[in-house]
Amino acid sequence: MYCNNCGTKVPDDATFCPNCGNNMQSQKQLNGIKNDFSKNTNGNKHSKKNNNNTALIVAIIVATLIVFISAGLIMFNVMSGSSPFAPKATSTPMPTPVPLPTATPTQMPEVTPQIVYVTQEPQQANVPPQQPRQDTGVVAHPSxxxxxxxxxxxxxxxxxxxxxxxxxxxxxxxxxxxxxxxxxxxxxxxxxxxxxxxxxxxxxxxxxxxxxxxxxxxxxxxxxxxxxxxxxxxxxxxxxxxxxxxxxxxxxxxxxxxxxxxxxxxxxxxxxx
Known part of the structure; x- marks a missing residue:
């Protein structure tokens, strides 16, 4: 390994740098931390890259399914004569036919045949009282x-x-x-x-x-x-x-x-x- 302070190549088991006296044990510990961090960073980048690839594949599959479903709906509507973009027509319910009331013939009253005559039976006349006729014995108003x-x-x-x-x-x-x-x-x-x-x-x-x-x-x-x-x-x-x-x-x-x-x-x- 190399001394971080002067760059001199130092044996791996050396405690101090023979050139500048740098503590190589401390350098080893520091380098170990850096190596661990570098590994983790590279691992995370690889994991994120894998996740991004998976998400992209799922999105492409979903988009493909949406396209196929939409195309199928369009074809169905075209064949059935309707448009998917046209507003859905709301059918107006037909009114329930109300039966007309049965016509009841008006019964004519029974007519009793009557015989009508031009003249009438004689009625009692209203004749003012008259004096008796003494010469004939006629009484104007008798009992x-x-x-x-x-x-x-x-x-x-x-x-x-x-x-x-x-x-x-x-x-x-x-x-x-x-x-x-x-x-x-x-x-x-x-x-x-x-x-x-x-x-x-x-x-x-x-x-x-x-x-x-x-x-x-x-x-x-x-x-x-x-x-x-x-x-x-x-x-x-x-x-x-x-x-x-x-x-x-x-x-x-x-x-x-x-x-x-x-x-x-x-x-x-x-x-x-």
């Missing part, structure tokens, strides 16, 4: 008595001052006349099996000479007045239970206003069960 037939189930009134008389007809149930014989009322009934409203109405008109001054009819009734200028013939007839029920009033035309009140009053009491 009335009720005739009630339990056998045929109907009732009809007549003027209380009228007196009973017999007209000799089989269908007549009750007949009365004014004390002077100027007016009469007949209450009657018979079977309607072989007739009708129209037939009976026409029959009455044909059998009384004069003009028809009043006429009305319905499905089960008729009312008619025939006048020859002297006498008036009025008949109200009701069809029910297979029978026809009526009252007939015969009066002088000259006292039409008075006896028309009678007719309306009697009509108001005429009832068939």
């Amino acid at each position: 009335y008595t009720m005739y009630n037939s339990s056998a045929y189930g109907f009732k009809c009134s007549y003027p209380s001052h009228f007196v009973v008389y017999n007209d000799g007809k089989a269908e007549t149930l009750y007949s009365v006349e004014a004390p002077d014989g100027s007016a009469r009322e007949i209450i009657a009934t018979k079977s309607a099996a072989d007739t009708s409203v129209g037939n009976e109405l026409n029959f009455y008109i044909q059998n009384h000479v004069g003009n028809v001054t009043y006429k009305t009819s319905g499905a089960d009734y008729f009312a008619v007045t025939v006048s020859d200028g002297i006498t008036e013939y009025y008949k109200y007839c009701k069809f029910r239970n297979g029978n026809m029920y009526w009252f007939e009033f015969i009066s002088p035309h000259a006292y039409h206003d008075i006896y028309d009140v009678y007719i309306n009053d009697i009509y108001g009491t005429f009832k068939v069960n």
Whole structure:
């Protein structure tokens, strides 16, 4: 070895340099430390170099895998018609179809057939009170008595001052006349099996000479007045239970206003069960 102080070659087992007296033992220790440090440094550099090489290889492998994966994705998107760089389309969910309500037909109310007639049944007239005619015995507003037939189930009134008389007809149930014989009322009934409203109405008109001054009819009734200028013939007839029920009033035309009140009053009491 060589002296660090003067550079003289000194035997390896020398304690001091023969030229300058440098302590060679101390130099040996110092050189040993330097050699160890140099070895460690070279070892660390070699280890770092190995680590760097390994990291580089891993990075290259990862980069290669990324490139292959990206290329595969691009090819897949191209073949499927989509682009990896295009924004993903978000499909709008279709609304759930709501079934339309079943149309319920509006039921029409049942219509009860009705028969409508142009004319109406006679109504009670509002005639102002009149003084009695002393010369004829005609009473403007008389009182009335009720005739009630339990056998045929109907009732009809007549003027209380009228007196009973017999007209000799089989269908007549009750007949009365004014004390002077100027007016009469007949209450009657018979079977309607072989007739009708129209037939009976026409029959009455044909059998009384004069003009028809009043006429009305319905499905089960008729009312008619025939006048020859002297006498008036009025008949109200009701069809029910297979029978026809009526009252007939015969009066002088000259006292039409008075006896028309009678007719309306009697009509108001005429009832068939």
